[in-house]
Amino acid sequence: MTTNKNTSHKPRARELGLPFTGVTGPHNAITDVANVAVGLHSVCEDAPRPGRPLPVRTGVTTIVPHPQADIPVPVFAGVHRFNGNGEMTGTHWIEDGGYFLGPIAITNTHSVGMAHHATIKWMLERYRSTYHGSRPRWIMPVIAETFDGILNDINALALTEADVRAALDKAATGPVAEGNTGGGTSMIAYGFKGGTGTSSRCLTIADRKYTLGVLVQANNGQRDWLTVCGVPVGRHMTDIAPGADMAERGSIIVIIATDIPMAPHQLQRLARRGTIGIGRNGTPGGNNSGDIFLAFSTANAEPLRDTPPALRCLEMVDNDQFDPIYMAVVDAVEEAxxxxxxxAETMPGTIDGRLGIEAIPHDRLVKIMRDYSRLEISA
Structure with missing residues (x-):
């Protein structure tokens, strides 16, 4: 099981001297955005179950807006699908209604149903006064997925209601454990071990300070596409076995959170810019990939009401302020x-001869970046 604290720290991008731009929040994480919490829970078994080809190695990641609220708080949101070979529930209503209610959960492809069921049950208990009153209410949480069936026995359907609820109950602010954590436990990115990643950016608009943060479940790309800060790193690491064949088989989910006040149509525009962020890492959005983006704002917070006002007043940033916000999204997604x-940590193979997936070697990466003069001098 994982928690929100890293148990064995490996240097992050900036610690290695990779020249990512922009000022980050204190944790360089999506949780730098006020009123955003993240929970992580992994389910890992040492050996395959009897008659099964792979061990169970999977999990779930939860993102909870307004985690301290006793009444559900709708958050304005926007979504974008770059390549549609994937799933994110609730997006039809986000496109029409402009908001979602409750947590986001990210897991593996075959566990979407369990995560949806468990999240609804958690909300029924967490917001008892709202959902057990005289007025019937529907719940439609956002559940997203990427495929971890190369390293995980995905057909064992191992994720349980208790696992999802554990991730929801553990949602907290502060540092976010990355790599082989939560829903990212067995994910693969660019032929290397991938998984959960996060980053943030600080902005000032009209003398007011804001934060934007992203969390990705990275399971996309193939080795020869990998680009780091403009350097074709993957082409210099083709000698390292990718474990699976070179073709892309995965997806990426990108969640963008901010406290900048935005209307739903603006958040949809923000979500679209996440596409450029993953493109900087080299992916063209492969045929087998589900590249799905969601952006939400914790501003304009107003708890769910039985009798909402007929007219609402909201604050929203002017469109002319958007260029630095777009750049912050692109930079943060690339870095995450x-x-x-x-x-990520190397995930070993199995006794039946299946290859494992190696983590990207830090020393090789640093050397390649230095050879291209793309390393910060202090590194």
Whole structure:
């Protein structure tokens, strides 16, 4: 089981001297955004179950807006699908209604149903006064997935209601454990071990300070595409076995959170810019990839009401202020993917001869970046 604290620290991108731009929050994580919490829970077994080909090695990641609220707080949101070979529930209503209610959960492809069921049950208990009153209410949480069936016995359907609830109950602010954690436990990125990654950026708009943060579940790309800060790193590491064949088989989920006040149509525009962020790492959005993005704002917070006002007043940033916000999204997404790969640990293969997936070697990466004069002098 994982927690929100790293148990064995590996240097992140900036600690290695990779020249990512922008000012980050204190944890360089999505939790730098006020009123955003993250929970992680992994389910890992040492050996395959009887008659099964792989061990169970999977998990779930939860992102909870307004985690201290006793009444559900709708958050304005926008979504974007770059390549649609994947799933994110609740997006039809986000596109029409402009908001979602409750947590986001990210897991493996075959556990979407369990995560959806467990999240609803958690909300029924967490917000008892709201959902057990005289007025019937529906719950439609956001559940997203990427495929971990190369390293995990995905057909064992091992994720349980208790596992999902554990991730929801553990949601906290502060540092976020990356790599082989939560829903990212067995994910693969660019032929190396991938998983959970995060980053943040600080901005000032009209003399007011804001934060934008992203969390990715990186399971996309193939080795020869991998680009780091403009350097074609993957082409220099083709000698390291990717474990699976070179073709892309995975997906990426990108969650963008901010406390900048935005309307739903603006958040949709923000979500689209996440595409450029993953493109910087080299992916063209492969045919087998589900590249799905969600952006939400914790601003304009107003708890769910039985009798909402007929007219609402909201604050929103002017469109002319968006260029630095777009750049912050692109930079943070690019960095979060690399953070996921740098934090990841090699996952061994199995006794039946299946190959494992290696973590990207830090020393090789640093040398390549130095050869291209793309390393900070202090590194």
């Amino acid at each position: 993917v690399i953070n996921a790969m740098l934090a």
